[in-house]
Amino acid sequence: MKTLYRWWASLLLVMIIDQVGFAGYGAFYAAHKIDDNTPKAITEHGFDHGFGLHAAFGYFVVLAGLIFLVIGVIAGIGRWRLGRHGVLALLLILQVLLAWIGFGVPAVGFFHPVNALVIFALTGSVAYSTWREAKLAQRPSQAPQAPEPSAA
Numbered sequence: 001m002k003t004l005y006r007w008w009a010s011l012l013l014v015m016i017i018d019q020v021g022f023a024g025y026g027a028f029y030a031a032h033k034i035d036d037n038t039p040k041a042i043t044e045h046g047f048d049h050g051f052g053l054h055a056a057f058g059y060f061v062v063l064a065g066l067i068f069l070v071i072g073v074i075a076g077i078g079r080w081r082l083g084r085h086g087v088l089a090l091l092l093i094l095q096v097l098l099a100w101i102g103f104g105v106p107a108v109g110f111f112h113p114v115n116a117l118v119i120f121a122l123t124g125s126v127a128y129s130t131w132r133e134a135k136l137a138q139r140p141s142q143a144p145q146a147p148e149p150s151a152a
């Protein structure tokens with residue numbers, strides 16, 4: 001279960017990076033559509049086309065983050081790390097709320113990408129520490145060896 005936990009941490013991190021990339025695609029798609037050389041201004045349909053991937057994939061990221069919490073509980077990762085998982089789950093839910101509210105109140109949208117940075121940093125630190133711990137556990141003991149008895 002600990003192995004699944006480690007790989008899930010990495011998968012979630014990659015999904016978050018992709019999700020940020022999809023937002024970039026949506027933004028540049030919209031910018032491209034309103035370019036002076038493009039005859040038609042962007043329509044709602046066009047905007048949805050650019051941001052559709054981000055909006056849809058976002059829910060999978062949130063789901064993957066919540067599953068990560070469940071895997072963490074089953075794997076018995078300990079209280080401290082579970083606390084970070086709880087915060088991560090809350091931040092992911094907040095991320096959806098910020099998207100919904102930001103749609104009506106654009107100023108709130110400011111916090112959606114900023115929260116994405118916090119989510120990325122937190123997931124990155126969880127993934128890093130879990131892989132590091134596994135590596136350290138694999139190393140042979142570094143305890144000092146008793147000196148060989150001399151044949152004097």
Ligand code: HEM
Pocket residue numbers: 016019020023024047048051052054055056057058059061062095096099100103112113115116119120
């Ligand atoms: C952890 C990273 C992120 C997650 C999980 C996430 C999640 C979501 C979700 C679930 C939605 C869809 C809400 C809905 O319409 O039903 C959404 C919309 C949106 N997100 Fe993100 N997001 C992330 C990062 C970002 C970043 C970095 C930006 C950069 C600008 C961004 C910009 C937007 C915008 C503009 C929308 C509205 C799109 C629309 O109305 O169709 N997101 N996001």
